Amino acid sequence: MSKRSARDTCGSRAAAWIAVVVLGGFGLLPVYWMLATAFTPAQQTFRYPPSFFPTELTLDNFARLADEPALARYLLNSLVVSVITAVLSVTVSAYMGYAFSKFRFRGRRSLMYFVLSSQMFPQALLLVTLYALFSAYHLLDTYTALVLSFTTFTLPLCVWMLKGFFDTIPDTLVEAARVDGASRLRTIHSVILPLSAPGLIAAGLFAFVRGWNDFVFALTLAGREKTTLPPGLVNAFLGEATAQWAELMAASLIASLPVVVAFIALQRFLVGGITAGAIKG
C-alpha cells in the first residue's frame, strides 16, 4: 500500500528491516530446519554441532515411512474423520447460523453467548465424561466417537463463521424469495445456501483443519485401529528409544501438508466470497 510512503522515514525503515530479519528468522528458520532435517540422511542428524546446510540430500526418510503400514492407516483415519467432521459441522451449523442471522427471537442473545463460550470449555474436562459416555455405548476407537468429539469445537466455530456470512446476505433477498411463494425452508435450500457456497466451503475447510490438527481427543478416544496422525506419530516416535528425528521431520512434513494446502484454497474463497450486489437485477 503506497499510502504509507509519506511517513516512511529512514529510522522506521531500518527498524522494520531489523524486525523482519530477526523475527521473520524466528518464524521461518524452524520451518527450514524441518525441511532440511527431513531430507538429510538419518545418520547425519546424529552429529554435534549440527550442520545448518545439509551436505547430502535424500528421500530415504520418506521411503522408510512409506514402508510403515500403520502410518498409512493413521493418514487415512485423519482424512476420513476430518472430512466427515467438516461436512457434519457445516450442515448442522448452517441452520443454526441462519437462525441467528435472520431471525429475532427470545433467548437469541443468550444462545449466541452460549455457543461462543462453548468452544472455550477445556477439552481435558470434557474428555473425562466423553470417555465414559463413548465407553458405555461401545464407541471407543470408532470414527463416530472421533467425529462427535471433534464437533465439540468445530460446531461453535462454524456457527459463528456462517452467521457472519449470512449477515452479509441482504434480507431483501430472503423477502423476495418469500414473495415469489417459496416456503421458509425452501428459501434456505434453494436461495440462501447456494449463494453461501463460499462461506460454507470456508467454514468446512476451517473445520477440516481443526479436526486434522486435533491431538487430545484422538489420543484418548481412539485405540490402535482408528487413531489419527497426531497421536499416531506421538506413539510411533516418542517411545522409550531414541527418537528418529529425520524420519519424524519427514512425517511432520506429511502431516502438515494437507492443512497448508487447505489454507491456500481457503484464502481464495475468502477473497472472492462476498455476495455484494447479488440483489441487483
Added chain:
Amino acid sequence: MSTDTAHPDTTGRTPASPPAGNRPPRSLGDGAFAALLMLPALAMLAAIVVYPLVASLVTAFFEQSLVEPGRTFVGLHNITDLLGGDFWRLLRQTLVFTVGATIAPFLVGLALALALNTRIRGRATLRGLLLIPWLVPSVVVSFLWMWIFNANYGLANGALEALGLIDAPQAWLAGPGTAMTAVIVAKTWASFPWIMVMLLAGLQTVPLELHEAAETDGAGAVQRFFAVTLPHLRGIIGIVLLLELIWNFQHFDLIYVMTGGGPAGATETFATAVYETAFQGFDLGRAGALGLLWMVLLLGMVAIYVRRSEREGQL
C-alpha cells in the same frame, strides 16, 4: 461397525431431524421456526458439550474411579484436599505459561505487523510464509521444537554455542529451570502469526490523515505509534490478548508432548494435571475437583471476553 452411517452423503441436505415436515404451515411463528432450525445443533451441543461438562464437574464431589463402577459422595473433600496442596503450584505454573505464551507472541506479532505494514519489499510473500507456524498441527510444532531443543544434536545448542551464549550443550527440556521457557518459546512460534494477522488487519484501518496531521505537528515515528496507532488498535489488542489468555490457560498439546508436564512436574498446568489425574491416575473425583476450580477461573475470563465482544458490536 456403525461408522458408515456417518458418511457425508447421508448427511447431505437435510438436518438429522427435519424441521416439522418440508412445508411448514405459514402459521408457524418465526420463533418456532428458528427453534426448529437450531434443534439439531442444540441437541448435539447438549449431548457432547453441556452434559459432559456438567457431569465432569459433578464428579468433584465424589470419590470415583475411571476404571471401576460406582462412586461415593465425599462433599467438598476433593476440593479442600487440592486447596491445601497442589492447587497453588498448578495455578502458579499455569499462570506462568499463560502469561508468557501470551505476551511473547503478542510482542513478536505486533513488531512484525508494524514492520509488514510498511512498503518493505516482499511483504506479501513474507506474510503468507509466516502463517505456516500457525497452520501446522500442534504435535508437529512439538516435534520440531523438541528436535531444535534436543540435548545432544539440537540446533538451539549449536547456534547458541557458536554465538558464545552458552559454554556447553544444555538439556533444555529436561532442566527444571529451562523446560517451561522452552515450551513457551515453542508456543510463541505457533501463536504469533495469528496475532500478526489480526493486528495487520487493524493497522490497515488506521486513517492516514491522523498520521499526516501528527507528522505535521512534528511527531516522530515512536510518538506517532503511541499517540495514533496504539489508541486506534486498542479494541483489537484487547480481544487478541483476551482470547490468547483463554486459549493458553487451557493449552494442553505442546506441554503434554514436549515435556509430559515434567521434569518433576515443573511444566504441569491445569490442563495436563486434569488429564493425567483422570487417565493415568484414574482418579475422577480429584480430576473433577481440579476441573471445577480451573473452570471457575476460566469462566471469569470468558465472561470478560463475551462482555467485550458485545461492546465491540460483534454480537
